[in-house]
Amino acid sequence: MFQSRGGKDKSMNISNQIKGWFASLTIPFVLLVLWQVIVSLGYVPAIILPSPEKVFSTFMTNITQNDLLRHVAASLERVILGFIIGALGGFSLGLLMGLSRTAEKIFGPTFHVIRQVPVIGWIPLIVMMFQIAEIPQIIVISLAAFFPMTLNTLAGVRNVRKEYLELAAVNGFKGLKLIRRVIVPAALPSIVTGTTLSLGMSWAVMMAAEFFIDTSYGIGTRIQAGRSSFNMALVLVGIFTVGLIGYGLTITIEALGRAVNNGRDVHKEI
Amino acid sequence: MDIIVAENIRKKFKLKNGQKVKNNGVVSDEVEALSGFNLKIRKGEFLVLVGPSGSGKSVFLDLVSGLSAPTGGVIYLDGKPVQAPSAKTGYVFQQYALFPWRTALSNVECGLEAKGVPKDERVRIARELLSLFGLSDFEDRFPYQLSGGMQQRVSIARALATKPEVLLMDEPFAALDAQTREILQNELIRIWEGTDTTVIFVTHSIDEAVFLADRVAVVTARPGRIKELIEIDLPRPRTGEIRSSTEFARNRHKVWLALKSEVSKAEQYTKLATGFAG
Numbered sequence: 002m003f004q005s006r007g008g009k010d011k012s013m014n015i016s017n018q019i020k021g022w023f024a025s026l027t028i029p030f031v032l033l034v035l036w037q038v039i040v041s042l043g044y045v046p047a048i049i050l051p052s053p054e055k056v057f058s059t060f061m062t063n064i065t066q067n068d069l070l071r072h073v074a075a076s077l078e079r080v081i082l083g084f085i086i087g088a089l090g091g092f093s094l095g096l097l098m099g100l101s102r103t104a105e106k107i108f109g110p111t112f113h114v115i116r117q118v119p120v121i122g123w124i125p126l127i128v129m130m131f132q133i134a135e136i137p138q139i140i141v142i143s144l145a146a147f148f149p150m151t152l153n154t155l156a157g158v159r160n161v162r163k164e165y166l167e168l169a170a171v172n173g174f175k176g177l178k179l180i181r182r183v184i185v186p187a188a189l190p191s192i193v194t195g196t197t198l199s200l201g202m203s204w205a206v207m208m209a210a211e212f213f214i215d216t217s218y219g220i221g222t223r224i225q226a227g228r229s230s231f232n233m234a235l236v237l238v239g240i241f242t243v244g245l246i247g248y249g250l251t252i253t254i255e256a257l258g259r260a261v262n263n264g265r266d267v268h269k270e271i
Numbered sequence: 272m273d274i275i276v277a278e279n280i281r282k283k284f285k286l287k288n289g290q291k292v293k294n295n296g297v298v299s300d301e302v303e304a305l306s307g308f309n310l311k312i313r314k315g316e317f318l319v320l321v322g323p324s325g326s327g328k329s330v331f332l333d334l335v336s337g338l339s340a341p342t343g344g345v346i347y348l349d350g351k352p353v354q355a356p357s358a359k360t361g362y363v364f365q366q367y368a369l370f371p372w373r374t375a376l377s378n379v380e381c382g383l384e385a386k387g388v389p390k391d392e393r394v395r396i397a398r399e400l401l402s403l404f405g406l407s408d409f410e411d412r413f414p415y416q417l418s419g420g421m422q423q424r425v426s427i428a429r430a431l432a433t434k435p436e437v438l439l440m441d442e443p444f445a446a447l448d449a450q451t452r453e454i455l456q457n458e459l460i461r462i463w464e465g466t467d468t469t470v471i472f473v474t475h476s477i478d479e480a481v482f483l484a485d486r487v488a489v490v491t492a493r494p495g496r497i498k499e500l501i502e503i504d505l506p507r508p509r510t511g512e513i514r515s516s517t518e519f520a521r522n523r524h525k526v527w528l529a530l531k532s533e534v535s536k537a538e539q540y541t542k543l544a545t546g547f548a549g
Contacts, residue, residue: 164367171336171362173385173433182384186372262372 051234059234060241068218073242075218076207079135080250083142084203088196090143091150095195098151099158099188100180112151120145120206124213138210145206149198157191158184193258200254204247220246273311274349274436274469275335280308281343281494282330304330306494308344312469317460319472319480321530322490322498323537328473331495332439335471336362348437358386361430365442368426369414375401375425376410382433400428403462420451427459431468440472444479456482457511464508477530481505481522482514489529492537499529 033053039045040052047055063069094112098105120141127137161184169183185192211221220242227235282305291298304327312318320328333339334346337356346353348360361382369378379397388396401410404424414422423443430438444452460483463470474480480487487501503522505513513519 162367164364165370167338168364168367168370170338170356171360172382172429173356173358174381175385178385182381183370186370189372 048231049233051237056234056237056241059232060238063223063235063238069223069238069242072218072220072223073246075216076211076220077246079138079210079219080142080200080203080207083139083207084146084200086139087143087146087203088150088199091147091152091195091199092154092192094147095151095154096158096180096185099155100184105155116148116152120148120202121209121213124210128214135216137214138207138216141210141214142203142207145202146199149202150195153191153195153198154188157188157195160191161187189262193262197251197254197258200250201247204243204250208243272314274314275310275312275471276347277308277310277331277335277344278347279344280331280334280341280346281306282327282334282339283342303494305334305341305496307496310488310497312471313485315467315469316485317463317470317472317483319474319484319487320490321474321477321480321487321526322495323492323530323534324475325493325537326490326533327493327495328490329441331490332362332441332471332473335437336360336439338362358382358433359435360437360439361433361435363423363426363430363438363440363443365445368443369422369429371414374411374413375406375417375421378414378425379429379432382429386433396432397428400432401425404428404458418451419447420455423447423455424458431462431466435468437469437471440470442473442475445475452479453511453514459483460509477523477526478514481519481526482509487526489526489533492533498533501525501529 036050037053040047040050051059060069094108098108098112123144124137124141127140131137131140165183165187169179174183207219208221208224211219212225216222220239224236224239224243227233227239281303284302284304286292286300286302291300292302293299304325308327308331310331320331322328330339334341335348335353337353337360340354348357370381373381376394376397379400380393383393383396398407398410401407404427406421406424406428409417409421414425417425427440427443444455447455456479470483472480472483481503484503487503488497489499489501490496491498501522505516505518505522
């Protein structure tokens with residue numbers, strides 16, 4: 002499709018966007034009302050399900066007094082670092098296995114066996130090896146990012162159309178230029194999918210890692226603190242924060258993905 | 272002087288596991304696309320290959336380009352056997368002829384890029400070629416934003432950018448509508464007549480062959496070899512009007528006579544060996 006140009010299209014887009022926001026807020030609003038009703042009618046004891054109002058005030062005091070932002074920052078830092086390490090590793094291994102059948106024979110079976118173990122399953126071993134510190138957290142998160150990135154890069158490289166490789170050959174692309182200018186761009190849609198999945202996995206696994214590995218700061222740590230002090234409002238604050246920030250990360254990485262795809266409609270054949 | 276000499280070329284393809292084909296009553300798991308294929312192509316000529324489907328015309332182009340190697344025989348380009356794709360040949364495909372992630376300009380540049388030509392020089396050459404095809408206003412468009420005819424123009428510009436000695440064109444206009452097709456034929460012949468590039472052009476259309484060619488090579492039904500070489504004695508420069516001349520019709524008839532029996536042979540063959548459309 003051609004990109005829309007001109008003022009009329011733009012104003013249409015904006016009003017559509019506003020409609021879109023309203024649509025996306027419908028379900029949260031209904032849930033909020035339902036929650037309030039359940040609490041008001043006393044179906045569930047307040048100690049298990051505190052009211053929306055209580056959760057909101059807990060949220061505010063956590064921001065102003067209890068360093069919620071610092072906890073979020075600690076988690077984000079871990080996730081971003083782990084994600085970068087894991088995604089770069091996954092990209093490299095996926096590319097290598099995609100380009101060379103020999104490499105796939107060497108690394109493939111080990112990779113596929115290791116990937117059967119849920120990332121959380123590695124935590125006890127990794128903690129024992131590295132003791133309690135930031136390192137095991139980051140290792141676990143990078144493992145979570147590593148597997149989807151490897152698989153999607155591999156699939157992308159393998160599925161590059163034969164016709165594009167022929168086109169590359171008759172144009173004289175060879176070696177590193179062939180990889181950089183043809184194979185990676187052709188595999189890009191799949192690589193972008195891998196990146197999105199990797200970041201999502203990193204963020205999700207961060208919670209588990211923080212539950213199992215003691216740290217002083219972290220949003221998972223904060224939820225854990227809420228649980229052990231029977232402060233369900235705090236637990237809920239943690240859950241909402243994780244959900245919203247995770248959503249923000251997804252939107253950001255998807256926008257980045259569209260940007261590197263250069264606005265082209267990647268699914269359209271020519 | 273001959274720029275390309277194909278001597279006694281054979282090309283066989285192995286079918287997938289379990290697939291069989293009947294060749295003159297003999298069941299085999301191989302298909303012979305070319306056999307005893309001999310052809311000499313003069314420097315600077317426009318040679319068009321016509322022949323029934325599956326007669327190995329495109330296979331021959333792949334061999335000349337170095338994309339694949341013959342099972343037997345040798346193809347000489349400038350006296351040297353072809354072994355791998357080189358900058359001496361440019362190739363225009365029917366489909367997937369452009370990289371979808373590159374703009375028109377950047378697609379035209381890519382042969383030069385592979386050769387390591389500096390950016391400024393690349394862009395200058397690519398712009399010149401796009402303007403030759405009337406596409407200057409479309410240089411920043413991606414292939415999916417261009418019509419089929421425009422895509423093939425860009426694709427030809429791309430192949431010409433490296434100034435190849437030989438331009439291979441594999442049914443480049445087959446997917447276009449009749450009007451666009453004629454317009455592109457006119458453009459191609461106008462641009463080609465100003466160069467000394469040798470062109471080998473594959474088509475199913477006799478009209479297209481006669482309009483473009485210096486010589487038409489009629490290829491037999493599978494396994495393909497040259498049945499007849501027909502000189503097209505139409506004057507140059509050629510324009511669209513020539514299509515309605517009696518001379519054109521006479522040349523057209525010559526090619527059709529040579530092709531007719533091969534097409535019916537190929538029809539028979541297809542009925543016998545379903546499941547392989549080579």
